[in-house]
Amino acid sequence: MAIIEMESLTKVYKKEFSRKKVCALNSLSLKIDEGEVFGFLGPNGAGKSTTIKMLLDLIRPTSGKVTIGGKKPSHMSVKKMIGYLPENPYFYDHLSARELLIFGGRSCNMDSDTIKERSRELLDELDLTAAMKRPLRSYSKGMVQRAGLALSLIHNPSILIFDEPMSGLDPMGRKKVFDLILKLKEEGKTIFFSSHILHDIERLCDRAAILINGNLNRLLDVKEELSQGETLEDVFMEEVNKTGGLRE
Amino acid sequence: MRGVLSLAYITFVEGIRSRALFGIFIMALLMFAVTVTLTNLFMRDIVKVAVDLSLATISFSGLLMVIFIGNSLLSKDIDKRTIYMVISRPLSRGQYIWGKFFGIFLLVIAAVIFLGILSSLPVYFAGLSYENPESVFKWSIYFYAIVLIAMKLALIASVTIFFSSFTSTSFISLMLTIAAYIIGTSTETVKGFLDAKTQVIEISPLMGYVINGVYYLFPNLATFDIKLQASHGLALPEGYILWAMVYWFFYVGLMVSAAALIMGRREFP
Numbered sequence: 001m002a003i004i005e006m007e008s009l010t011k012v013y014k015k016e017f018s019r020k021k022v023c024a025l026n027s028l029s030l031k032i033d034e035g036e037v038f039g040f041l042g043p044n045g046a047g048k049s050t051t052i053k054m055l056l057d058l059i060r061p062t063s064g065k066v067t068i069g070g071k072k073p074s075h076m077s078v079k080k081m082i083g084y085l086p087e088n089p090y091f092y093d094h095l096s097a098r099e100l101l102i103f104g105g106r107s108c109n110m111d112s113d114t115i116k117e118r119s120r121e122l123l124d125e126l127d128l129t130a131a132m133k134r135p136l137r138s139y140s141k142g143m144v145q146r147a148g149l150a151l152s153l154i155h156n157p158s159i160l161i162f163d164e165p166m167s168g169l170d171p172m173g174r175k176k177v178f179d180l181i182l183k184l185k186e187e188g189k190t191i192f193f194s195s196h197i198l199h200d201i202e203r204l205c206d207r208a209a210i211l212i213n214g215n216l217n218r219l220l221d222v223k224e225e226l227s228q229g230e231t232l233e234d235v236f237m238e239e240v241n242k243t244g245g246l247r248e
Numbered sequence: 249m250r251g252v253l254s255l256a257y258i259t260f261v262e263g264i265r266s267r268a269l270f271g272i273f274i275m276a277l278l279m280f281a282v283t284v285t286l287t288n289l290f291m292r293d294i295v296k297v298a299v300d301l302s303l304a305t306i307s308f309s310g311l312l313m314v315i316f317i318g319n320s321l322l323s324k325d326i327d328k329r330t331i332y333m334v335i336s337r338p339l340s341r342g343q344y345i346w347g348k349f350f351g352i353f354l355l356v357i358a359a360v361i362f363l364g365i366l367s368s369l370p371v372y373f374a375g376l377s378y379e380n381p382e383s384v385f386k387w388s389i390y391f392y393a394i395v396l397i398a399m400k401l402a403l404i405a406s407v408t409i410f411f412s413s414f415t416s417t418s419f420i421s422l423m424l425t426i427a428a429y430i431i432g433t434s435t436e437t438v439k440g441f442l443d444a445k446t447q448v449i450e451i452s453p454l455m456g457y458v459i460n461g462v463y464y465l466f467p468n469l470a471t472f473d474i475k476l477q478a479s480h481g482l483a484l485p486e487g488y489i490l491w492a493m494v495y496w497f498f499y500v501g502l503m504v505s506a507a508a509l510i511m512g513r514r515e516f517p
Contacts, residue, residue: 013517050517056336059515079338086332094265095258106254107337135265151333 008064039201042211083152093137108155162193259351298374302367323418342508400472406503413507432469
């Protein structure tokens with residue numbers, strides 16, 4: 001059963017001064033099933049982050065519609081279902097990871113004991129226990145990314161939306177995040193994530209969409225469609241070449 | 249409501265731990281020390297000078313805090329995209345704005361209480377040179393003056409929030425807040441000049457409308473300035489504080505609600 005549905009989703013931005021229109025996403029229709037791990041790939045400026053922001057009601061579609069669990073993304077019950085990790089997350093400088101998680105839990109109406117327990121579990125799992133009282137501004141990029149992951153998971157959401165979750169991580173950090181996504185997949189969570197690391201998408205995802213210049217170029221079943229020897233990178237490059245290059 | 253309160257709490261914590269706040273407090277401490285020294289140089293009206301300088305210190309330090317720290321607490325969210333992390337949680341845009349306002353409001357209250365206690369020391373020492381300091385000065389009016397300063401600062405914070413709700417950078421909202429502050433402190437004098445009808449220079453009807461428009465549109469910050477009464481120990485007109493509070497509730501409510509409305513329509517690409 002589809003939990004996320006996008007129907008002819010289009011986003012056109014107007015440039016601030018020239019008022020020139022730029023179509024960031026063109027009539028995207030997609031259905032993501034419950035419990036599915038869905039990879040969203042494409043070069044920079046393909047419309048991946050635009051799509052994710054529409055799923056979170058950070059921006060609104062110019063036309064078309066998006067529903068999550070049959071409701072609009074702005075609905076509070078939908079927001080409770082979602083855990084989101086933005087690309088290059090930036091949190092409050094003077095807060096600690098523990099305070100960040102307390103905020104995350106309280107904003108979802110969780111009780112103090114559950115927040116405490118869940119925070120301990122997540123900080124432990126993401127190797128942040130030793131640094132949990134330190135201000136976030138003293139964290140390395142990878143640590144900030146992991147704190148963001150912990151925040152996205154604090155309320156045990158059923159849908160996870162990650163925008164470039166591996167970006168800026170060292171090999172150890174990447175492995176940690178990879179294992180976490182794998183664990184979440186086993187728990188039956190719906191995971192929608194964008195990434196430039198094709199190998200990770202190939203290993204983690206059930207299905208993937210290749211987006212180029214705001215258009216959905218290909219939707220593929222990762223396990224079934226990748227024939228012997230062919231990699232996702234080959235498919236991706238083939239799609240990019242078919243479009244005749246990237247838009248500026 | 250829990251979400252609003254938790255956002256208010258982290259906004260307050262973020263503000264109170266800011267290094268800029270320590271800088272402002274150190275500056276205020278130095279100004280209080282200077283007040284003690286300066287008052288000793290005066291032969292008369294020692295309490296008046298001490299009260300004047302102490303209240304000016306609270307007001308100026310608080311203003312720096314609201315303009316620079318208060319402004320950054322909201323605008324930085326948009327500049328650095330921290331807002332993604334907040335509004336992707338089960339919080340509406342309106343709740344986000346109210347949470348931010350309550351956080352900055354708490355910061356203002358905490359800072360004014362701290363500065364108010366410190367400021368009473370130079371006033372107390374100045375009062376020691378009088379046999380009966382209550383004859384020239386009243387602590388109750390001094391207390392009201394501090395309460396009104398806190399209200400003024402919270403009102404400026406609401407104006408900052410309003411500007412941040414539609415500007416794209418913290419610098420623009422900072423400039424607009426400073427402009428609103430300058431207009432807000434002088435609008436009553438200008439309106440008084442217009443209403444007195446004793447001007448040497450004739451004011452055109454159009455200019456009259458503009459002045460009236462500005463007077464009603466911008467916050468009248470002179471309402472919250474009773475330094476004169478506090479330093480001379482003069483009683484306030486009956487109901488003054490009550491009307492100031494009504495005005496404050498109305499203006500702050502309007503600013504924050506308008507900001508919430510604008511924020512509700514805004515996109516964060």
